[in-house]
Amino acid sequence: GPKVLQIPSHQIIDMGQMVTLNCDPVSNHLYFYWYKQILGQQMEFLVNFYNGKVMEKSKLFKDQFSVERPDGSYFTLKIQPTALEDSAVYFCASSLVPGLGVRYEQYFGPGTRLTVL
Amino acid sequence: GDSVTQTEGLVTLTKGLPVMLNCTYQTTYSPFLFWYVQHLNEAPKLLLKSSTDNKRTEHQGFYATLHKSSSSFHLQKSSVQLSDSALYFCAVSGSFNKLTFGAGTRLAVCP
Numbered sequence: 001g002p003k004v005l006q007i008p009s010h011q012i013i014d015m016g017q018m019v020t021l022n023c024d025p026v027s028n029h030l031y032f033y034w035y036k037q038i039l040g041q042q043m044e045f046l047v048n049f050y051n052g053k054v055m056e057k058s059k060l061f062k063d064q065f066s067v068e069r070p071d072g073s074y075f076t077l078k079i080q081p082t083a084l085e086d087s088a089v090y091f092c093a094s095s096l097v098p099g100l101g102v103r104y105e106q107y108f109g110p111g112t113r114l115t116v117l
Numbered sequence: 118g119d120s121v122t123q124t125e126g127l128v129t130l131t132k133g134l135p136v137m138l139n140c141t142y143q144t145t146y147s148p149f150l151f152w153y154v155q156h157l158n159e160a161p162k163l164l165l166k167s168s169t170d171n172k173r174t175e176h177q178g179f180y181a182t183l184h185k186s187s188s189s190f191h192l193q194k195s196s197v198q199l200s201d202s203a204l205y206f207c208a209v210s211g212s213f214n215k216l217t218f219g220a221g222t223r224l225a226v227c228p
Contacts, residue, residue: 004160031214043161043206045215055213091161098214103149103166106216110160 002026004109006092007074012115018080021112023092025075032075033093033106034067036060043091049075050097079114087116119144119211123219130197131227138192138222140181140207149210150183150190155221156203164205165192202226 005024034046047057069075093106120143150167167183168174179194208216
């Protein structure tokens with residue numbers, strides 16, 4: 001089936017450094033998402049993105065976070081500067097563009113495990 | 118905001134027995150529910166998505182029925198297999214298709 005790729009699978013960095021998480025979505029998908037999962041807890045929505053714009057973001061999407069997808073390249077989540085509480089697994093997902101009364105399933109990548117020391 | 122409740126954290130069963138994993142939800146939107154399954158160190162994969170009210174959907178032996186009257190979308194299977202051992206998440210789709218997940222239920226199937 002359709003696959004979402006995430007690079008890297010693991011990242012260890014020192015607090016205060018910048019990190020960029022990369023996502024290669026399903027090729028015909030135009031709607032992208034990031035979710036955060038702290039060990040042992042549920043996945044929580046961070047942000048979604050379409051047509052170059054953030055559509056909605058949660059309170060977990062702090063000012064230090066940003067997302068972009070330059071033409072034809074990865075959908076990225078950047079954290080600058082990082083904090084200890086940013087340690088988690090970050091999942092990227094993509095879907096077809098939802099519409100009024102229409103919802104499409106999201107396809108998830110395998111996650112990037114971020115450890116902030 | 119939206120919320121999903123999964124009451125069981127861990128369900129342990131012997132192979133061949135039936136299982137039901139509970140999922141209830143709250144949403145201000147028209148309900149679209151999903152079940153995702155996550156095996157260890159893998160991406161969550163879609164297992165089922167809801168259809169219209171009171172209509173059963175099935176995939177790979179699992180089935181669920183959306184009941185708007187009780188705000189539920191319980192996952193069932195008549196005979197679990199060892200390969201069904203995994204983490205199961207129920208989720209509701211809200212504004213801009215964002216998913217709100219439940220806490221997850223770990224299903225452990227024993228020989």
